[in-house]
Amino acid sequence: MNGVITILITKLIIVICCIPLVVFATQQSPIKLGMSAALSGPSAELGVQLKQGADAYFKQVNANGGVNGRKIELLALDDQYEPHLTVNNTRYLINNAKVDVLFSYVGTPTSSAIQPIIDSHQIPFITPFTGADLLRHKDHIFNLRASYNDEAKVQIDYLVKQKGLTKIAFLIQADEFGLSLQNALTKAMLPYSLKPKAIARFKRNSQDIERALEKLKQSGAQAICLVGTYKPLARFINLADQQNFKPYFTSVSFVSSNELFARIKQPSKVLVTEVMPKVDGCKQNWCKRFLQSMKQANITKPTRVHLEGYANAFVFYNAAKACMPLSNECLLQKLQVIKMQLDKSKKNYVELSERVKDNTVFLNHFTFTK
Structure with missing residues (x-):
């Protein structure tokens, strides 16, 4: 009888010991990604x-099945495009949510404001929606x-070489974004011995x-390089037209041409540099x-903003799945390999599109990044 009890207890111990192994094999911890972005306010669509x-x-x-058996969790927090909220969100994501990336x-x-935090933690900061x-x-x-240097060069080359314009002025959002583009645009004008009017x-x-x-x-x-988000820039273009001021306008991809064009109320000469293919033109x-x-x-x-989010996720997945186990060093190394492959095949480009209300012309001038 005692022998039977001993056998039963032994089997029970074996069963109990095996349960955690089964759970561990089927429920690996997720890969946590943290995102801070404008999800409300005047830049929410981005x-x-x-x-x-x-x-x-x-x-x-x-x-x-996830990445090598691990699901991906994307935790996105709203910062309304305000740096102090981005700082709060980032501290929460790292210290409380314990995100991996x-x-x-x-x-x-917003990204500039958190540089001391990510430098201190050395946490991977990947695919930001900025070319600064x-x-x-x-x-x-x-x-x-x-980069914004790439986009600025395409804009200035187009205005000067193809349109013959030399009187170029800037409308600048008063922050790090504006300063970054002001520097890039000014640099792009130097080969033509030009300065902003x-x-x-x-x-x-x-x-x-x-x-x-x-x-x-x-x-x-004759032309104004615009640096900002879609709502104030659309208002600027519309108000300028009402006052019979009709220069060429340019903007970088951050504006979201889709959102900008939808808010322009009249025929206008607006050029936007893009860093993603046309949604209906990528084969x-x-x-x-x-x-x-x-x-x-x-x-x-x-x-194109949807497409960029999809591309960011696509690139992250392909880098992460190549890392077993997943580590910061391996992830960043694999991402760089992918980037070099993209640059070599010239998939990362700047495209210039021209919008005249109700007559959109995609110029298909490509400048590939080095």
């Missing part, structure tokens, strides 16, 4: 669309998109552009999967 694009890809990944933050001033040079020279930061500024997250408009009108500018397999994913997500009008 953060919302970028997150929607990434979510669509990660949903597919998780449905197919900071992913697809939106904006230069200040985020391009650190080992723990990975950029997928082209005038520089006017406006406050971030505001549409207070009347004084700036008056200053730029008085400058006699690569991942672009085709993107359109299918957008349809499944009930997003009927996908934009």
